[in-house]
Structures are given as C-alpha cells and as structure tokens.
C-alpha cells in the first residue's frame with residue numbers, strides 16, 4: 020500500500036498543509052525544529068491511532084487552535100481508503116475510516132499499515148521490557164484485529180483482578196475465576212507473540228547480517244511464561260499464577276503474565292539489552308524493524324509503508340547506503356537535515372522541503 024496524500028490542519032506547528040507523496044522514496048528535508056517529525060507523526064497517528072511521541076493527544080493540537088485534523092488517503096491493492104482524525108481540546112478524539120466514524124479503535128488497525136523507526140526506537144533494544152512488549156503488540160495489532168481485541172480483553176481482566184487484589188475483598192474461589200479468564204486470553208497472547216518472534220527472528224538475523232556485513236549475529240527469544248503449544252503455555256501460566264498468588268495478594272497486583280514478559284536480544288553471545296554498545300543497539304533495532312517489513316511482505320497482500328525519522332544521521336555511510344537500498348519497493352517517508360553521498364545511487368525520489376510549518 021502507499022499513502023497518496025496527507026492533509027493536516029492546526030496540527031503541531033502547521034496551520035494547514037498538504038503533501039502528495041510518491042510511491043517510492045519521499046524525503047522530508049529541512050533544518051531542526053521545522054516540522055519534519057511532526058509530519059511523520061501525523062502518518063503514525065493515522066496508522067495506529069496514537070502518536071509514537073506522546074500519549075497525550077491534546078499536545079498534537081496547534082497551540083493557537085482548539086482542534087487538529089489529519090486526513091490521509093491510502094492506495095491499497097483493493098482500492099483507496101481514507102483515514103481522518105479529529106482531536107479536540109474538549110471532546111474525545113474521533114476517527115473516521117472512509118468517511119464513517121468508527122466505534123472501536125480496532126477498526127483502524129490495518130487500514131494504513133506502517134513500520135516506523137524514530138530516533139528513540141533504539142529503546143526496543145536498550146529500554147525496559149515494556150518497550151519490547153509494545154513493539155510486538157503494535158506490530159501484531161496492525162497485522163490482526165483479533166489480536167487487538169484479545170489484548171483489550173486481557174488488559175481488562177488484568178485490571179479487574181488487580182483491583183480485587185488491592186481491595187482485599189475476595190475469596191480464593193473468586194480469584195480462581197479471574198485466573199481462569201486471564202489464562203484463557205493471556206495464553207493466546209503469549210502463543211501469538213512467540214510465533215511472531217520466531218518468524219521475525221529469522222528476518223531480523225538476515226537484516227542484521229546485511230547491515231553489519233556479516234560481522235555479528237542477532238538472536239531474538241521470548242522470555243517469560245514457558246511452553247510452546249497453546250495448552251502448554253496455558254498450563255505454565257496457570258502454574259505461575261498459582262505459585263505467585265501469595266505475593267500478588269501481598270503486593271496487590273498480578274506478577275506473572277504477558278504484561279511482564281520480555282524479549283531477549285542477543286548479539287553473538289552478549290545480551291544486547293544490557294551490554295550492547297550504542298551503535299550495536301541501533302543496528303539491532305533497525306534490523307528488527309526491517310524484519311517487520313519483510314514479515315509483512317511474506318505474510319500480507321499489501322506492504323506497509325516505512326517511516327524513518329532521522330535515522331541516517333546515526334549511521335555510518337555504508338550502513339546508510341545499505342538502508343536506503345532496502346527501501347526499494349516500499350513506500351518510504353524519511354526525514355533528514357541534508358542530502359549526502361548516500362543518496363547518489365538512488366533514483367526517482369521526491370524531496371519535500373520543510374520549513375517553519377510549511378511543506379513545498
């Protein structure tokens with residue numbers, strides 16, 4: 020799929036802007052603080068319904084305005100679709116797909132699929148376990164709406180169980196009921212994540228080899244509740260809950276489960292999460308993101324769009340060139356502050372100059 024156009028009004032430092040993207044590489048070029056990332060952010064927002072930079076939607080509204088609008092037109096194999104978002108200071112955010120308001124965020128998933136890489140994406144490797152879980156969940160939600168609803172169901176059950184633990188007003192039987200429900204949706208989440216990581220891991224290793232010229236190997240494994248088959252995972256999760264119940268009661272929240280699990284990322288024999296160098300973490304994170312693209316290419320009819328914010332400045336020239344080669348065949352929107360030698364072998368890209376909240 021590819022984005023045909025993006026229109027924004029009163030969004031961040033923009034009053035009004037329209038960008039007509041090409042199917043290939045689109046470069047948003049401009050100095051610092053001109054509005055490059057803001058444009059990419061608007062694309063991410065249209066894709067997953069929230070900004071990758073802030074959980075507070077109101078920050079997206081231009082300081083002088085009371086509501087922001089974003090509209091995107093996507094061309095897919097099956098035809099074109101539109102996504103519109105309206106963020107108001109006093110009302111809930113509204114989302115329209117093909118002109119119709121949606122009632123559940125899940126309906127937005129997959130309309131515009133994207134793989135994004137922002138400067139702090141390095142946190143997939145170097146950040147806490149929550150960053151790695153969020154990475155898997157965002158990718159999986161885009162690939163499958165049922166996963167989105169499964170996650171919602173699990174989180175609801177989890178917060179109900181936690182509320183019960185905190186209140187202290189429960190019987191062992193009541194907890195058993197909540198545990199059974201947690202295990203039911205939780206085991207499915209874990210099974211889906213494990214399967215995803217297994218498939219992603221192969222592509223991530225290949226991309227890593229490509230980016231490093233084969234100097235280092237990358238390995239991803241799920242860390243947390245054990246088991247391979249759904250029934251084994253359910254059994255292991257139920258046992259973990261049982262074993263941890265006293266502790267859960269004492270501390271007032273649920274310890275084991277998908278909300279605690281992690282992904283182990285190894286470069287060679289080293290745990291990159293704790294011991295990777297800055298460059299190693301960045302390259303590993305990029306390999307993982309490119310793997311997300313490969314996996315979509317293999318399993319989905321439509322390729323997602325690739326959004327790269329400021330990645331070039333962090334890479335050396337050979338890695339930069341390698342990354343740009345990889346964008347062939349995928350609509351890519353890339354921000355940078357200058358065009359250098361790494362672009363010299365590329366053809367047919369479109370440059371947008373971004374300055375003071377204007378795009379030309």
Ligand SMILES: Nc1ncnc2c1ncn2[C@@H]1O[C@H](COP(=O)(O)OP(=O)(O)OP(=O)(O)O)[C@@H](O)[C@H]1O
Pocket residue numbers: 030031032033049050051052053054055056057058078079080081082083329354356
């Ligand atoms: N809600 C808002 N209303 C008005 N301006 C805003 C709002 N939110 C952010 N800005 C401004 O938008 C400007 C551009 O931000 P953006 O992150 O897009 O810059 P950039 O071009 O990506 O720069 P860099 O190269 O430094 O990453 C910033 O100066 C910021 O202060």
Ligand SMILES: [Mg+2]
Pocket residue numbers: 055056057328329354
């Ligand atoms: Mg920026």
